Amino acid sequence: MKSILSGQQVDFVGMLHELVELEFDAIEAYKTAIDRVVDEDFKSLLIRFNEQHERHVVEINHILIARGVEAVKGPTGKRWVIKGEVMLGQAIDNDKGILKVMFYIEEDTNKGYETLCQYKIWEEAVEILEQGLKDEQGHKRWLEEILDNWNDAE
């Protein structure tokens, strides 16, 4: 029997578009976080993660274009506001708060990739999506570890 998922009419293009939008929104949040974080080690880490997000956008858009589909050009700008998860304004006034917000964002990027990785519809997308999931799992794990080991008594 053929895989149920691949046999169904799935709006794979729409899902990829949403994933790239999610990436763009994450990049916007990362830019703000990088700007505001004080600790230089955290800053370098966030810069490295953000570079991976930027690479994901390029790679997935590349696939879309090669398939004759329109690429995603920018963030929606709505996602985090709606979810109330990112208080990228005054609420973030310390490194821990910033990293916490980025952790929530990475929970979403992880979910996004986990979902997309179930659909092996375009052969050329499989490896890129799986690598993307690994990257995102790494980001989430790093942030989680830092937050878990945070010494509030400092």
Ligand SMILES: [Fe+2]
């Ligand atoms: Fe990430």
